[in-house]
Amino acid sequence: MRRKTKTVTIDGIDKKILRMLMEDARTPILEVARQVGISGAAIHQRLRKLEKANLISGSQLIVNPTILGFTMCAFVGIYFDKEADAPLVIKLLKRVPEVVECHYTTGQWNIFLKVRCKNGDHLVQILNTLQEIRGVSRTESFISLNQDIERQVKI
């Protein structure tokens, strides 16, 4: 039995469709159709196929965190101690809204976070929250002074 995440092949038309919608998810299908050169109905069918293949995970309105006051971005590496129950830690991390990514990683840290916060004090406060989680022994953090690339995989 194959894994559910089997890879799939897509042709040039699929790529054009995806590239357009990756830039603006609200582009009308008919507009895509015009630029790709096939009918709207065909675009529609292809999108359904791509969705069924699980290649499309959805669409998101992208909100600018800066305007909401979240001007700071930091990465936090977390060391576990022996009492750490990883799934429970994850569950608790999900309740910390400033944590926008969480990875299990190889290397020095057990898990690795990306955090968005308002300022240094806010980061300190978040670090304190993290320290209070059972199983977390220590954290190490570094701040992103500037993010220059933010994109999806190229298709």
Place this chain on the structure above:
Amino acid sequence: MRRKTKTVTIDGIDKKILRMLMEDARTPILEVARQVGISGAAIHQRLRKLEKANLISGSQLIVNPTILGFTMCAFVGIYFDKEADAPLVIKLLKRVPEVVECHYTTGQWNIFLKVRCKNGDHLVQILNTLQEIRGVSRTESFISLNQDIERQVKI
């Protein structure tokens, strides 16, 4: 004179609108209107206001990298040497499609990348590409075995 990135206040209705569209950017405005309890025209006006305030950066179709064979995610810290011309390095990094994020950071590394690749060999190949960039003296990488959280700031 204020910066362009001044923060802005949004009310509960704005939040509801944004939350719905952050989950699915293609939700029809009239559907949002029904759930929020005001007219479609009002939703439309608010969205224009939020766009003008630069709070909405756009919308994206989210493509599942796994299905395209990009099953591996890694973080790469880069050390510069004295010859490094940071803006030029960034410019060259933008040409490496597997680099999906790039941050200037405090701490041991000068810049910090998030990279999506197909397997270990692919990662090695990318690391070699990075090493060839003038000004890059050394890289350190660690692999994300599993990403458990991926979201935007909570509003």
Place this chain on the structure above:
DNA sequence: AGTGAAAGTGGATGTGG
């Protein structure tokens, strides 16, 4: 896989409260 047409729905806008 793609087309074309038909029926229903949504987007965008102006007027007015």
Place this chain on the structure above:
DNA sequence: CCACATCCACTTTCACT
């Protein structure tokens, strides 16, 4: 800020190729 009404555009489906 919002509602209503309007017009035009878009989405979705289906029979056909």
